[in-house]
Amino acid sequence: MPDLPEFSPTDYAVPLFVAAVLAELVWARLRAPRAYEPKDTLVSLSLGLGSTVSGILFGGFAVYVFFAAYEYRFFDIGSAWWAWALCFVLKDFKYYWVHRAGHRIRWMWAAHVNHHSSQHYNLSTALRQSWTSPFTFGLLFALPLVLLGFHPAMIAICSGLNLIYQFWIHTEAIDKMPKWFEAVMNTPSHHRVHHATNPRYLDRNYAGVFIIWDKMFGTFEPEHDEEKIRYGIIKQLGSFNLLWSVFHEWVGMIGDIWRAPWKHKLSYLLREPGWSHDGSRDTSDSIRSRWLARQIESGAQNQVADRNPIADPREAA
Amino acid sequence: MEIQILQFAGSLAAILILAALAWALGLGGKANLSDADSVQRAANETLDGFRVVESAVDAQASAALAKDHAGRIMLVKRHGNRLAGRILGNKAHAAMEGGKMYVDCGEPYFGVVELDLIEPGPWADAINKLSFDSDA
Numbered sequence: 221m222p223d224l225p226e227f228s229p230t231d232y233a234v235p236l237f238v239a240a241v242l243a244e245l246v247w248a249r250l251r252a253p254r255a256y257e258p259k260d261t262l263v264s265l266s267l268g269l270g271s272t273v274s275g276i277l278f279g280g281f282a283v284y285v286f287f288a289a290y291e292y293r294f295f296d297i298g299s300a301w302w303a304w305a306l307c308f309v310l311k312d313f314k315y316y317w318v319h320r321a322g323h324r325i326r327w328m329w330a331a332h333v334n335h336h337s338s339q340h341y342n343l344s345t346a347l348r349q350s351w352t353s354p355f356t357f358g359l360l361f362a363l364p365l366v367l368l369g370f371h372p373a374m375i376a377i378c379s380g381l382n383l384i385y386q387f388w389i390h391t392e393a394i395d396k397m398p399k400w401f402e403a404v405m406n407t408p409s410h411h412r413v414h415h416a417t418n419p420r421y422l423d424r425n426y427a428g429v430f431i432i433w434d435k436m437f438g439t440f441e442p443e444h445d446e447e448k449i450r451y452g453i454i455k456q457l458g459s460f461n462l463l464w465s466v467f468h469e470w471v472g473m474i475g476d477i478w479r480a481p482w483k484h485k486l487s488y489l490l491r492e493p494g495w496s497h498d499g500s501r502d503t504s505d506s507i508r509s510r511w512l513a514r515q516i517e518s519g520a521q522n523q524v525a526d527r528n529p530i531a532d533p534r535e536a537a
Numbered sequence: 538m539e540i541q542i543l544q545f546a547g548s549l550a551a552i553l554i555l556a557a558l559a560w561a562l563g564l565g566g567k568a569n570l571s572d573a574d575s576v577q578r579a580a581n582e583t584l585d586g587f588r589v590v591e592s593a594v595d596a597q598a599s600a601a602l603a604k605d606h607a608g609r610i611m612l613v614k615r616h617g618n619r620l621a622g623r624i625l626g627n628k629a630h631a632a633m634e635g636g637k638m639y640v641d642c643g644e645p646y647f648g649v650v651e652l653d654l655i656e657p658g659p660w661a662d663a664i665n666k667l668s669f670d671s672d673a
Contacts, residue, residue: 231544238551245555249562256564257617262556269548276541339619344555419585450582458614458621459646468646507585514586 229380237387241343247393248342255392259460261344266462267334268347278354285359286372295369304378307370308429311362311378315428318361320439323423323504329493330469331356337465339452341415346390351466385429386411406431409443416449419511422504454494454502469493566618571598579613580605583622587611593660596653602640602660610663612640614650623647631664633657640664 248255297303322332331352338345365375389411397407406427414425424441427434434440443449457465476488476496484497494503559565569575576592580603592603600614612629613622628643638657641649654660 234548238555241555242558245558245562245564248559248564253562253564254566254618256559257619258556258560258565259617261559262552265552265555269545269552272548273545339616339621417582452619455623456583456616456619456621457646458616458623458644459648460617461646464646511585 227377229377229384233380233384233387236384237343237347240388244343244391244393252392255340255342256344257340260338260340261342263460263462263465264338264340264344264348267351267465268349270351270462270466271349274351274354281354282359283372286362286366286375289363289366290372293367293369297369297371299371299374303370304374307365307374308378308381310365310368310370311375312382312427312429313433314361314365315379315382316426316433316437318358319426319428320437321358321361323426324492325490326469326473326493326495327489328356328358330473331358333453333469333493334465336415336453337457337468339450339456341390341392341412341449341451343387343390345415345451346387352470382428390415402431404430404432410434410440412449412451413441413443415451417452417454418447418450419508420444420447421449422454422508454504454507567598568615568618568620569598570594570601570613570615570620576601576603576613579603579620579622580611582620583611583613584624593652593654593656595651600640600650600652602652602654604663610660610667612642612650614648621647625664625667627668629664629667631661633661 245256297306318328319332322328331350334350335345335348338348362375366372386406389406389408391408392412394408396402396409397405401407402409406425406429410425410427410431413421416422421441424439425431425434426439431440457468459465473488477485480488480497487495487497492503492505494501494506568579570579571594573589573592573594576594577589579601580587580589580592587603587609588605589603590606592601594601600612603611603613605611610625610629611622612625613620623642623644625640625642630641630643632639632641636653638652638654638661639649640652652660
């Protein structure tokens with residue numbers, strides 16, 4: 221068994237989180253007072269605190285599974301510097317897929333949605349972490365790393381570092397980073413797109429640390445400066461109730477499964493959010509398709525209207 | 538365990554301080570819902586492609602109703618300094634009280650929305666007809 225330090229990076233990062241939120245509050249006061257809404261901030265930070273409690277109460281099962289699986293590892297990777305670097309990169313690759321599943325499988329989305337349900341995008345939004353992820357199958361995505369031979373403690377530390385990296389990208393205070401950085405790393409600009417409800421941005425930019433995964437797997441969308449971003453979820457909550465923020469999608473999903481005909485019950489659990497057996501609801505794909513169709517239609521009209529000086533500008537998404 | 542309780546208490550205190558600071562700094566403000574254009578923008582944000590053909594804005598600009606070509610009715614309300622809306626369905630209900638209209642979209646946590654409109658009657662009738670039509 222490798223000799224690994226016993227520490228949780230996120231515990232040490234909490235003072236940094238508080239200081240950064242303080243700094244952003246001052247920035248908001250000076251530059252963008254509407255970037256924060258006190259009630260929303262209270263909900264976001266409470267979700268963060270609650271997720272740590274949930275982790276303590278329910279995280280034990282995942283720890284047990286990882287250590288049990290480690291006994292069946294294929295290799296002894298150890299704790300050399302290159303093992304840490306490789307673990308960090310592979311952990312981020314795993315994050316891309318578990319995050320993608322978090323948006324494309326309703327069961328996973330039920331746990332992840334509270335990270336997106338704020339209509340604001342600031343550093344407090346970063347702390348809107350899930351209370352219910354232990355009740356999904358997300359831990360399965362990490363099992364290949366354990367079976368490869370990465371020690372569970374190494375994976376946990378890399379996960380903590382990954383989470384800390386993602387904190388600072390939840391801000392509107394930073395516009396764009398240098399081009400080389402935007403090309404490789406996840407940035408505030410890329411992640412604003414991920415939190416947007418504009419049709420063209422739905423289900424895009426799942427990356428944690430490295431944006432290259434989205435570019436490799438066809439889910440990358442750059443931020444378009446001319447298009448104002450709207451944050452949140454398709455059906456905005458319209459409520460600052462903390463418990464409703466945590467459980468609303470679970471309530472909706474279980475209700476749908478209960479009411480659905482038997483042959484469709486599993487689909488309400490495993491298909492994408494918004495899917496319905498009678499096609500009466502919208503998914504991100506259907507919203508994007510409808511928007512695209514309208515863009516093509518208005519583009520065709522604009523080819524004529526462009527000659528007309530009083531023509532309306534192109535519709536923003 | 539004692540350390541975890543202390544961490545929890547410290548984090549809770551930090552949360553309350555940060556939220557109070559956001560309030561004390563005057564952050565927030567109000568969403569714009571003052572005219573037909575702002576209702577159209579809000580409606581399109583609620584349901585992409587929703588084209589408003591008729592709308593009514595509350596006297597305090599805190600809520601609005603909008604109708605599209607298909608006869609769908611949308612309720613939009615202020616939610617903090619943002620807006621949130623719902624297409625009204627057969628669970629929606631409108632009631633008049635003290636000259637104001639109260640619209641319940643049927644979702645408890647969205648809440649009953651108060652609207653002070655110049656001509657609320659036709660809107661109330663149209664909303665209540667949604668549930669009547671589904672019962673018929």
